[in-house]
Amino acid sequence: MWIPTEHEKYGVVIASFRGTVPYGLSLEIGDTVQILEKCDGWYRGFALKNPNVKGIFPSSYVHLKNACVKNKGQFEMVIPTEDSVITEMTSTLRDWGTMWKQLYVRNEGDLFHRLWHIMNEILDLRRQVLVGHLTHDRMKDVKRHITARLDWGNEQLGLDLVPRKEYAMVDPEDISITELYRLMEHRHRKKDTPVQASNHHLFVQMKSLMCSNLGEELEVIFSLFDSKENRPISERFFLRLNRNGLPKAPDKPERHCSLFVDLGSSELRRDIYITVHIIRIGRMGAGEKKNACSVQYRRPFGCAVLSIADLLTGETKDDLILKVYMCNTESEWYQIHENIIKKLNARYNLTGSNAGLAVSLQLLHGDIEQIRREYSSVFSHGVSITRKLGFSNIIMPGEMRNDLYITIERGEFEKGGKSVARNVEVTMFIVESSGQILKDFISFGSGEPPASEYHSFVLYHNNSPRWSELLKLPIPVDKFRGAHIRFEFRHCSTKEKGEKKLFGFSFVPLMQEDGRTLPDGTHELIVHKCEENTNLQDTTRYLKLPFSKGILLGNNHQAMKATKESFWITSFLCSTKLTQNGDMLDLLKWRTHPDKITGCLSKLKEIDGSEIVKFLQDTLDTLFGILDENSQKYGSKVFDSLVHIINLLQDSKFHHFKPVMDTYIESHFAGALAYRDLIKVLKWYVDRITEAERQEHIQEVLKAQEYIFKYIVQSRRLFSLATGGQNEEEFRCCIQELLMSVRFFLSQESKGSGALSQSQAVFLSSFPAVYSELLKLFDVREVANLVQDTLGSLPTIVHVDDSLQAVKLQCIGKTVESQLYTNPDSRYILLPVVLHHLHMHLQEQKDLIMCARILSNVFCLIKKNSSEKSVLEEIDVIVASLLDILLRTILEITSRPQSSGSAMRLQFQDVTGEFVACLLSLLRQMTDRHYQQLLDSFNTKEELRDFLLQIFTVFRILIRPEMFPKDWTVMRLVANKYGDMRVTMGCEIFSMWQNLGEHKLHFIPALIGPFLEVTLIPQPDLRNVMIPIFHDMMDWEQRRTGNFKQVEAKLIDKLDSLMSEGKGDETYRELFNSILLKKIERETWRESGVSLIATVTRLMERLLDYRDCMKMGEVDGKKIGCTVSLLNFYKTELNKEEMYIRYIHKLYDLHLKAQNFTEAAYTLLLYDELLEWSDRPLREFLTYPMQTEWQRKEHLHLAIIQNFDRGKCWENGIILCRKIAEQYESYYDYRNLSKMRMMEASLYDKIMDQQRLEPEFFRVGFYGKKFPFFLRNKEFVCRGHDYERLEAFQQRMLNEFPHAIAMQHANQPDETIFQAEAQYLQIYAVTPIPESQEVLQREGVPDNIKSFYKVNHIWKFRYDRPFHKGTKDKENEFKSLWVERTSLYLVQSLPGISRWFEVEKREVVEMSPLENAIEVLENKNQQLKTLISQCQTRQMQNINPLTMCLNGVIDAAVNGGVSRYQEAFFVKEYILSHPEDGEKIARLRELMLEQAQILEFGLAVHEKFVPQDMRPLHKKLVDQFFVMKSSLGIQEFSACIQASPVHFPNGSPRVCRNSAPASMSPDGTRVIPRRSPLSYPAVNRYSSSSLSSQASAEVSNITGQSESSDEVFNMQPSPSTSSLSSTHSASPNVTSSAPSSARASPLLSDKHKHSRENSCLSPRERPCSAIYPTPGETSQRLLFNHIGDGALPRSDPNLSAPEKAVNPTPSSWSLDSGKEAKNMSDSGKILSPPVPPRPTQTASPARHTTSVSPSPAGRSPLKGSVQSFTPSPVEYHSPGLISNSPVLSGSYSSGISSLSRCSTSETSGFENQVNEQSAPAAGPGYSGPEEPVRKESKTPPPYSVYERTLRRPVPLPHSLSIPVTAEPPALPPKPLAARPGHLENGTRRTEPGPRPRPLPRKVSQL
Secondary structure: OOEEOOOOOEEEEOOOEOOOOOOEOOEOOOOEEEEEEEEOOEEEEEEOOOOOOEEEEEHHHEEEOOEEEEOOOOOOEEEEOOOHHHHHHHHHHHHHHHHHHHHHHOOOHHHHHHHHHHHHHHHHHHHHHHHOOOOHHHHHHHHHHHHHHHHHHHHHOOOOOOOEEOOEEOOOOOOOHHHHHHHHHHHHHHHHOOOOOOEEEEEEEEEEEEOOOOOOEEEEEEEEEEOOOOEEOEOOEEEEEOOOOOEOOOOOHHHOEEEEEEEEHHHOOOOEEEEEEEEEEEOOOOOOOOOOOOOOEEEEEEEEEEEHHHHOOOOOEEEEEEOOEEEOOHHHHHHHHHHHHOOOHHHEEEOOOOOEEEEEEEEEEOOHHHHHHHOHHHHHHOOEEEOEOOOOOOOOOOOOOEEEEEEEEEEEOOOOOOOOOOOEEEEEEEEOOOOOEOOOOEEOOEOOOOEOEEEOOOOOOOOOOEEEEEEEEOOOHHHHOOOEEEEEEEEEOOOOOOOEEEEEEEEEEOEOOOOOEOOOEEEEEEOEEOOOOOOOOOOHHHHOOOOEHHHHHHOOOOOHHHHHOEEEEEEEEEEOOOOOOHHHHHHHOOOOOHHHHHHHHHHHHHOOHHHHHHOHHHHHHHHHHHHHHOHHHHHHHHHHHHHHHHHHOOOOOOHHHHHHHHHHHHHHOOOOOHHHHHHHHHHHHHHOOOOOOOOHHHHHHHHOHHHHHHHHHHHHHHHHHHHOOOOHHHHHHHHHHHHHHHHHHHHOOOOOOOHHHHHHHHHHHHHHHHHHHHOOOOOHHHHHHHHHHHHHOOOOOOOOOOHHHHHHHHHHHHHHHOHHHHOHHHHHHHHHHHHHHHHHHHHHOOOHHHHHHHHHHHHHOOOOOOOOHHHHHHHHHHHHHHHHHHHHHHHHHHOOOOOOOOOOOOOOOOOHHHHHHHHHHHHHHOOHHHHHHHHHOOOOHHHHHHHHHHHHHHHHHHOOHHHOOOOOHHHHHHHOOOOOOHHHHHHHHHHHHHHOHHHHHHHOOOOHHHHHHHHOOOOHHHHHHHOHHHHHHHHHHHHHHOOOHHHHHHHHHHHHHHHHOOOOOHHHHHHHHHHHHHHOOOOOOHHHHHHHHHHHHHHHHHHHHHHHHHOOOOOOHHHHHHHHHHHHHHHHHHOOHHHHHHHHHHHHHHHHHOOOHHHHHHHHHHHHOOOOOOOOEEOOEOOEOOEEHHHHHHHHHHHHHHHHHHOOOHHHHHHHHHHHHHHHHHOOOHHHHHHHHHHHHHHHHHHHHOOOOOOOEEEEEEEOOOOOOOOOOEEEEEEOOOOOOHHHHHHHHHHHOOOOEEOOOOOOOOHHHHOOOOOEEEEEEEEEEOOOOHHHHOOOOOHHHHHHHHHOOEEEEEEEEEEEOOOOOOOOHHHOEEEEEEEEEEEEEEOOOOOEEEEEEEEEEEEOHHHHHHHHHHHHHHHHHHHHHHHHOOOOOOOHHHHHHHHHHHHHHHOOHHHHHHHHHOOHHHHHHOHHHHHHHHHHHHHHHHHHHHHHHHHHHHHHHOOHHHHHHHHHHHHHHHHHHHHOOOOOHHHHOOOOOOOOOOOOOOOOOOOOOOOOOOOOOOOOOOOOOOOOOOOOOOOOOOOOHHHHHHHHHHHOOOOOHHHHHHHOOOOOOOOOOOHHHHOOOOOOOOOOOOEOOOOOOOOEHHHHHHOOOOOOOOOOOOOOOOOOOOOOOOOOOOOOOOOOOOOOOOOOHHHHOOOOOOOOOOOOOHHHHHHHHOOOOOOOOOOOOOOOOOOOOOOOEOOOOOOHHHOOOOOOOOOOOOOOOOOOOOOOOOOOOOOOOOOOOOOHHHHOOOHHHHOOHHHHHHHHHHOOOOOOOOOOOOEEOOHHHOOOOOOOHHHHHHOOOOOOOOOOEOOOOOOOOOOOOOOOEEOOOEOOOOOOOOOOOOOOOOOOOOOOOO
16 A cells, blocks of 8 residues: 655665556666655655656665655655755756766867866765765865856856855745845856965975086075065075985985965066075085095085066976076175076076976965865875965964074185185084083974084185075074074185184074074174184183174174174074064063153054064053053053054954954953043043044044954953942943044034044944944943934935045945844834935935945845834835835936947946845835835825836836846846746737737737747747747738738748847747648648748748857858858848848858958958949948948958958959959049059969969768758868868868768768768869860960969869779770769859858769770870970979889880780770771870870980989980880881971970870860779779879889879889879879879979979860869760861761861860860750760760750859859859969979960960951861961950950950861961961851850859
8 A cells, every 4th residue: 555655755766767567667877756655665756857757666776865845745845954065966967967968969078078077076075075074174175166166067058056155055035135146146256256366385396407417416405586675585495416416315205395385476476586506515626536535515516596477377387497507606606596587697607508407396376274185195295395584474373483594694714824715614503501502403494304503515715705595593482592503614625634624613692681582684793713623512611702793892802803804694583482672572571660661652663563463462461461550640551552552453464363362352351440441541532533633643543443342341341240240330321421422523524624534434434343342231222222323423414425425334334234233123223324324325326336235235134025023114114215216226227328348237346236136125025015005105196107117117127138147047036026927928918919809910010029039938838829829910911911921021030130049949940830830721821821931940940050050169161051051041032131141241250260261252242242333322230330332342342352362362352453443443533543553463463473272172962861951961062271181171071070970982872871860971072173274275374373263163073983894804904994974063163152062963974995095195195295394494493203204104105004005995806896986096096106206205305304313214214115116016206197296396396286186175174193992993013903092102212202192103104004104093082182282393292293284284185084074064075076187087977077077276285175165065955076086875875974964154053134254364254253272383384385385376365356357268178377476465364354344345265277188287386476277167156255154143243
């Protein structure tokens, strides 16, 4: 049977229970449970973490804990009786545990690890508390540490601030609101303003002395030195080192570790130094022989210094090496540290370059006891304590010290008959009165035990030695009297015996005959001469002699002969028992000299305060003894002396002695009659106040009134005890008369002079301290009436404007805080006075901080809901007096203008929160009766209305969220008296809305914002109630207008602002969508409603993604991508221009923060394009002031230009410079026009002079449902950062998405990956394909310019994947090696407003083995040409790259490389089985022959430049070349090649201009070799598969060249594969990491490889490898339509006869047919090219295309009426944006000019105009005459787009045709001459012009 539990109420689960039984409750270990019932070993109850779920569980699974029960019954509450700190720790750690895991999920690693350490610390501290073995003080300390860590963790996790009182959480129900507020404020202030420690300590650990010339033991002496005052400020830390420079006692840490204690904050400054003096123990000379002398001397060695300011960073200075300087002149040893500090180091030598003193230093902060706790390991192992010299800043009572510091300063000695000066050693002893030497009372320093004698160090041959050695003599007080110090002087011989001969001595007594000790200061002692064998043990023989020069000269003249030699010492006594002050001794011994009492009392004020507090009790006994002796004579003097001592204790140095005086009064004071004299003298002073001219002494008396009253009260109590209470009435009368005098003096107003008011202020500031003393003798009501009368006597001043009023208010405040006010009886008496002064100050709005504090204290004493009669009466008084003024004060404070940039929130200087707490406390205490009385007090309705308006305004202020800091949840709940009423109020709102009927239309759309804000509150029931209102609004607006545009607009506007404030969540989005879709199912306007709901839901998705991304710390791609998604959504789907512009600027700020300056410029350009050059006025918006549209557009232009400049995208900046320059010119603003032209010129200079790095591009696929909406199951291409390679980029993406799984293949994922509840990342490198080749194909254009167009304005990217189709031939793998080429098209070009854009379309094309072979040969031929050209033009610093390339090609060809192609494609079987490949086979043959020709010319160039040491290699290459030619069947070029050779500028042989047709791409591009596991099988001697970075490194090491591994592989093919290096095998794919920013240095490093490969390419022969397709190609590769050998067959059956006609060109290295290919693809359909190098789809079944899409020209997502500009010189680009890209460093002159100087001019747009005018319409066979071209037309400016579009159009060039002829054409012209081209067909193209493109939208001109 289940029965309710009585005592078993609370427990902790000690083993997990799965709850598998019926009604079982699942529990986890550590859960806390509340038990309701029990039955046969089972409990029924619930877990506190989920009290709504109840069930049963075994009792053995629960550990019971003691608890108390509140509200027994159905709603009982169980509270554990354990320590509240333990309870809080337990619950907090449970909460943190869940949040801690979330930190890991969110990748907040730093906070994750810090919180983990804090949780472990709290667990350890909790363990200590639970054990219960801690002392009371230690328990308090542990709790302090626990609460500090709990508060830190709560703050870091964004949890609520916990109010605590004495480390325990407080229940808001048990304390007043003002007290709760004060606790919260205290915690808040403590959190934000850490207390600075006033005490500091320096920890020093000596490790070793590193020096090469050691060999003797050393003494090391540390001390602190004040260079400003030129004196030491600490004792010495002394330690000994062995011969190796290590501490002699390593097992005793206290011997080599010390703590310099009690440093004040004023001593942590730059001029405080740590000084280290090193003394060696050994022979007199450091280099003396061992047998020279066996006696050991202390000799100077070296010194080091370090400023203590170097330690203020707070870090431990481990293994700090201090430079040790050696003193060359021993006479300066005493000041060596001063000279080093003054930087006079030149006179000293360092002990060695690597020598130094190894020490560990750390500055510790806090009280010494705190240091002991926090660094317990240091103290447990042992550490010596080094004190400051003298007393510390604060002298503590009970501190026992009796230390005499002696500094051995210097001496003056005679030669003593010797030819040289003496080597003087001083020996010191302490001798007591009996003549015995005191043992172990000479301390050399901490770290060394005290010794019985001291030996000074010896200065060589110096009769005036200066030592300046400080010693401490801790002599007991009882040994002081009669003791003296004896100094013995010996000459240390350097002869073999090394004798120390005594020649004199000095002595000094420690105490004088009158009982005073040796006075502080320097003493010149007499050196008494003596014989070597003099016995000094009999002290009586010399103690009668004079010891000091001062005494000698003043008294007798004995031993005058000894006065020539002197010895100086400095003494300083630090004692709590002895004094050097004669006046102090005279006062304490007043009974022996009664006649001196008056003088002694007068001199007391002149005695140092430390002397008085040392003898405080004795002094006080003396004063009251004198008073008892003769009060009539000495009463006034004793009173003044007592006042002096009392005020002395107010000093911060002595305030710790107040408890000593309190103890004296309570336990030792015996003056039972003293009260009469004290009252009489005090009244006498008070009565004289108004008349006295000088008030200083009277003010001193008034300051001391607290302790005067303490003495009066204690004296009266002693008298009453002794006499049984006699004279009680007389005492009362005396007190009354005294206070009457006080009231009279307080009531006086200051006339002219402020002295009286100052005296009044002094009295008021100390008067409240008297209350507690009066309560010891009088009744509470009596004291209250006395105080009320006294405070009521203050003069009332209407305008509170003088300083006295502030003091009065402080006195009122202290009264409220006093013990007197806590009593209800006295409180009711004092309250009217308190309220009167408060009202007066509040009315004037002065001293509000003090007023708030007093008011808070008043309410703190009124407990919550107290119904006592006295409390109700107090509330009556407060309401009548203060309610109105309190409301006005709150309104006044909150209406004050706030400082710029800060919201109205609580600050420590602001008192709003405290006044609000007071008002809440008052309202809570008011009963219905109070409210009724208040309402009845208003005489008219107007007064009542004004009051209600006032109080409602205050209530509105109270509910502001910023009234209290966001983590003050407890305070917010207290302010809300009725608890959580959100659902109730929501239902009321819904009901009111429904009752509006047709009037609803008047509230649409005004109420949409407030209703939306209500629905965003995370309360499910409230949301279910309120969301249907939006359906009702849509319905009513639909009825009225036929649509609901207003509802849509308002919803969208408010959603953005509310969600950006952190409101709303994913649950709300789903609820909003589901509720409204369900509501509109049967509506006639369902379709448009679904559209609206879908739009709002999608907006919520993006806003939530945006908000989540913005929470991350650093700016990353996720933040930027999310902002771009939201920005585009506002523009394209919502057409919200203002929101669109706002997010443009948010994106701009993100880019600036991430230093994406190019992207920032493109982003700002979006706003710029929305503006016109007009004078339309624009309102103030965001950070823009009110200005005209022209001004704002100008400002934007300049900002964009600046960002393009910072992003090194100077080409785009130039265009904008021109645009704004046109405006300046049109307004005749020549000043700014000049500046803009200069800026434009500077950008041109930067293009030519500065280096730019070329970025890598990476394709990233985001697959899985766990990605944000804007990324989910999409693929993007990203522009990498500078120097960022694939591995670094992949790691960066994995850091941004820590839960993502990296896919290890490049295949398209299947549907299971798309739908997975996970994140998958697929990343690989891709190659950019420039859309325009115009500038790239121009000869003579520097690489600095070309590099920009290679990586900017890129829409298309590709990557290749090699594979084998059919059976793989192991002997010749090229027979079956196919390439799958994937092209990716983006929605916008890169770079743009983001570093990544989504892939819009992908195409897949397969290349046959023959096409692959052609491409590989073309690329290698082009590479050879480039290197030869660079070598000829001396762009290479050395010839190694050309050597390696020649060696790679020739060696591969000789060993079977090219022959593999012959075996694969030239055999009869292949030709018969592939008749359609006839032309391609011929093309491959031509390329082989061309390669042989290029190699021959290359060898000729190589021979010219090859250094002597490489001649043998060159000879080997020549020999192998002839072998290669024979393997190709070539004997003489003229016999094999029917065409004329190509023109080399330097006279090299030429091939027929049509013998080397163009590449397979009409706009051939560059080759970037890359390593990849998915690349082609490598064609090298190391591997037949992918390139290996390890193998690359090996080859690089073998060749010894500074080039990348990829390049080396390109140069070193294997004999078993291709005649070329496997350029095709280095395609960019999944793991490509070849550096692309480094491509083409003369050393062939990766950095400059690309420039080398591409700089010499003519437009036609630019390589089009497996990596780079043509920008204009469609799914079928568009190939050249006008190049070919007339003798070769044309095999494409789809071509017409005119299309098959050959179009010869002036040079096979200078052909350009890209524009025809472009034009054929403009229609968006696939056109069959005229002369394809491979068959079309119908002719080659082995090849297929996966997708078909229009050419890039028609893909622009941007639509508008304004054309975009392009950096291309003569053609439009697609209207995307152009960005910066790192330029390729390397050769600054193009290789084109040296190999073929005619290509640029032949493709020039200007030249085409001439050609068109002069060329007749002719067929293919027509050849026009050659015409020279002007040099300035050779390379038109690449930035003429705006000039073209706005002023003078420049037509696009077209390919030039050359008629087919069987005869070799004439030689090409000289470099400055060019052939005119002719149209392929006279009627085909009559007007050159830009290809047709859709106009871009206005927003993106760039």
